[in-house]
Amino acid sequence: MKGTVILSHGLESGPQATKVSALALVCDALGWASVRPDYRDLDASRDPLAIDARIDRALGHAPREGRVVFAGSSMGAFTSGFASLRRASAGLFLLALPTAIPGYPRAFDAADVPTTLVHGWNDEVCPVDAAIGFARARGATLHLVRDGHRLAAHVDWCAGVFRDFLAGLD
Known part of the structure; x- marks a missing residue:
């Protein structure tokens, strides 16, 4: 294996969500x-302070050794950025990134690693x-598409961008 990708779903979603499932297929195809x-369970409370538990859970799934990439959509992107500050990572792939969460005391932050964002104009x-x-500020790669928050019209396209992102880490 080339490394491990921690794929974090959004707030009103789950681990079988369309986007993270599409990204998981890319991982399989490329040997990650x-x-x-x-x-x-954490999201059910709708408590912004549960974000810290989300970050801890993401980190708990990261192997102690080897390359790690954090990737996620919406709240999963927010979680991924903060996780990257606490565990060395090879890169970040962020979809529909919120840069602030109402009620959460910290604005978004992330490690200075290769980062690609995909965000909908609408x-x-x-x-x-905010994503722009x-x-x-980071000099990150940013793809803007004519879509909404769910990026529903661009799931396959996002998977292709993710494929290129992972390939670029090799």
Whole structure:
């Protein structure tokens, strides 16, 4: 295996969600292991402070040794960034990134590693300007598509971008 990808689903989703499932198929095809932590029990409370438990759970699924990539959608992207600050990672792949969560005391942050973001121009949940600002400040690769928060019209396309991202880490 080339490493492990921790695939984190969004708040109103689960480990079998469309986007993280598509990314898991890419991992399999390229020789990466993937893990999809289940956060639904934590998300049920709708308590923003449960984000810390989400981060801990993501880290608990990361192997102690070897390369790790954190990837996720929406709240999963937020979780992934913070996890990357606590466990060395080879890269971050972030979909529909919120840069702040109402009620959570910290604005989004992430390790300075190769990072790719995909965001919808018409994202009704996470403002596109905030994602653009984060990408600009980090010099991250940013793909903007004509889609909403769920990126439903671009799932296969996102998987292709993810394939290129992982291939670029080799």
